[in-house]
Amino acid sequence: MSRRDRLGKLDFKLSPYLYVAPFFIVFAITGLYPLLYTAWVSFHKWHLIGGDQGFNGVDNYVSVVQQPTFWIALRNTFSIFLLSSVPQIIAAILIAYVLNTNLRAKTFWRMGVLLPYVVAPVAVSIIFSKLFADQSGMVNALLGHIGVNAIGWHSSAFWSHIAIANMVNFRWTGYNALIILAAMQAIPNELYEAATVDGAGRMRQFWSITIPQLRSTIMFVVINSTIGGLQIFDEPRMFDTMGNGGADNQWLTLTMYLYQLGWGPQKSFGRASAVAWILFLIILLFAALSFMLTRRISSSGTTPTKTPRRRRPERARAAVPDRAAARRTTSEGAL
Template identity: 45%
Template sequence: MTIASQSTREALVAVPVSPAPTAQRPPARRRRRLSQNRWGYAYVAPFFLVFGAFSLYPFVYTAWVSLHRTSLSDIDGGTWVGLENYRDLLQSEFFWNAARNTLTIGILATVPQLCMALGLAHLLNYKLRGRTFFRTLMLMPYATSIAAATLVFAQLFGRDYGLINTALEAVGLERIDWESGTWSSQFAIAVIVTWRWTGYNALIYLAAMQSIPGELYEAAEIDGASRWRQFLHVTVPSLRPTILFTIVVSTIGAVQLFGEPLLFAGNGTTSGGSSGQYQTLGLLMYQQGWSNFHIGQAATTAWAMFMIILLVVGLAAVIGRLRARADR
């Protein structure tokens, strides 16, 4: 395994290896270590203070709020309801609708995105004229703000005056009411996500590809493998940990999908289409908290989203570890 892929795997599986032996050390030594390392602790303290204030505290506070029935203008008040919000959420068809949409938009956006990124990275790995230019160009969408990109795409996908429908009509096809259909609207949103993130993932793949030793390709070439077979049997297996990493990151992004469906509606509504056909979990949370002002419900949805992400990351870690064991 190459160094780059090794480190991504370790980052992924994130098992704390080093602290284990510390436990067995005698307390006196530990105290000495503590005082010896006090500058080290001082240096990391700012991060943990900021982390505590802006991540840990909101995190715990959200959990606390999720156990209350309360409104946005009275967050600290409200009545204690225990796990009732969670029960209601699981029984709410709005939650399951949003979960379904998040899943389908997630698949529609992530799968083509990562495939295209892999192909792009492969192409850019060749010695091309103006390679730096293409690499920079590829990252441009990532540097665009979600709001700007979505507003432009929403106009492109417009029903009456959108460029895409004008083009469809010009070649003799029917106009599509992108926003009102279930699949068409989810497809349109997936296009925005894909447009924005493909270059970013391609760059990660490209970095990993460049650390694949050239000998592997030489050996494959001697064995008479075509470019395509080299891609399939040398590049992809070497990238496996990186691919797993990008899948995890994209999945987290997909679960949190919010800005695109909110702005795609074009008039600030948070219902995610006339029949909620593209309401995602993130948008549902926003609707509950900031349109309907039930902040307890919103906190519950936020925690449900967190659980889903934990599940996905945990699954990826298990798969990563199983693969690593199989490789050994």
Template identity: 35%
Template sequence: MSSPPVTGPAAVREHRGGPGPARFRPRRTPPAGAARPARRGILSYWRQYLAISPFYLIFTVFSFGPVFYSLYLAFQRYDGLGTKQFVGLQQFEFLWNDPVFWLSIRNTLVIWVLSTVPTLFGALVLATLLHSVRRFKGFYRIALYVPNVTSIVAVAIFFGAVFSNDFGLVNAILGTVGIDPVPWLSDPWLIKVVIALLMTWMWTGYNMIIYLAGLQAIPQSVYEAARMDGAGPVRTFFQITIPIMRPIILFTVVISTINGLQSFSEPQVLFASNAANQNLGGPGQAGLTTLLYFYQSAFLDNDYGYGAAIVWAFFVLIIVLVVINWRIVQRGRKP
């Protein structure tokens, strides 16, 4: 006996081409005659633009505007009070023949190399060790990152006391083992070493956190496959970890290059100008960096035009070095 046919809302329609329930699909195009919604123009979002406008106004007035004003000053002779006098390229010509400027460039490059290489190498080693730690990992992260958020002025004063020629802690420790006091803050090369150590101590933890985040993003299956193929820890590190971390290493190299070349507060606090040291940078101006020379020319000598020329020439140097570092790190990478 056959069951009665189902009627009413419970009935399911069939396809025209065969049995089976019909599939109802939403209409993708508006029906004929329906009005399409009009596109909103840029002016229709004026409330949103008005809400974010204070940031851009402040940035333009206090950051973006002064940058181009300094470029304008680089072609002027101006002491901050009198009238500006257009001198064309004379500031840059004097800069090219200025021995103190080239001394500051050499000091800056030496300090940059002495600080950047140990910083990045130490950060990568610490990140690798911390990545394998199972207990107290959060404590180690905070302890290694604290120097980066510490006031640079306080750190510079601390290093000045620790490496003092007469009453420094380092010389006191060396004296207990029969070593004569070392002129940390008077020898030209040791001055650069102290500044580089200060910068290394401050920035190692910052780069370590970045490397640690990159290491944690690498799947463990990659290392397991390498161990199954017989790769040891050293080979795994150089052939798996380093290639995968290449973009992160490139980022830290660029950031460290920019930060390392902009050293100012470290030598400025360590070797503040006084009666015995009219020029900044310590004995023999061994710690005179380019930004410190810019500060001396613009704000101590009141030669704002020459100071602007210094900072713009230094900006070009930073761009060149960043491009060179980018090329070196990118070399050997498959397209």
């Protein structure tokens, strides 16, 4: 083998790795190293000014878990996540279905649903905090016109979660709708044409063709919503002027609790890092469950059934050796 052939073979083997190497190098510097460094800090007594003050094992994790504020923040995080993600995905599927129909000015409407995503989270939070004000908000004013008493959006844990969930839905529903719309456009038209010939209506086609074909995309959106929903910070942080999660921690989330531990009066980077890693493990667990569910849903109903091999009749099988014997006899006679 010549030197040129060896170089060509080496280039063929190494080129794919060289093409993807820049991403992994940047990820190792900006993502993996901070993650591992946070894990190392979580096992130390670390102060913002004093720095490392000694190894203390799992004391930071134990101290965090023993705090009632941690469990309140965990409850609030899951509550806001469920109140935002479930309606958001349902609305995104419906919006994508409407955008996939024969609308006039399709590009305009598709750009329109993405505009809330472009708006800065702080601006959205400030606007919605005024809309959901306790006494003078527009939502309470509209409720007053239909005879409903004003709701204390900032005083109640449940209603504050509803208000923050609306902020999240306002920003992310259009973004997820465009992802689902792209998957809808990849569905072959032959499936809908065959269903129309068979007499299936729009609703039947939606449930029997569109939704099954979108299973993988929907689960991708679910995983992204899970990761983003459990890391929510901007919306609850800007829900009031104090930014502390309420007087009784009504809407305090894990990321806000992490911020308070790291930059609050205590300034304990060790415990803040412990909260960060607990949150990371929770997100990793939910991502793994979503991935397993995605594989199971994607593979369900798509496994081809093994067609049984048809057995030849006894008469046909018996005729085969007879024909072979006849050919041999003919050939021997010719010789």
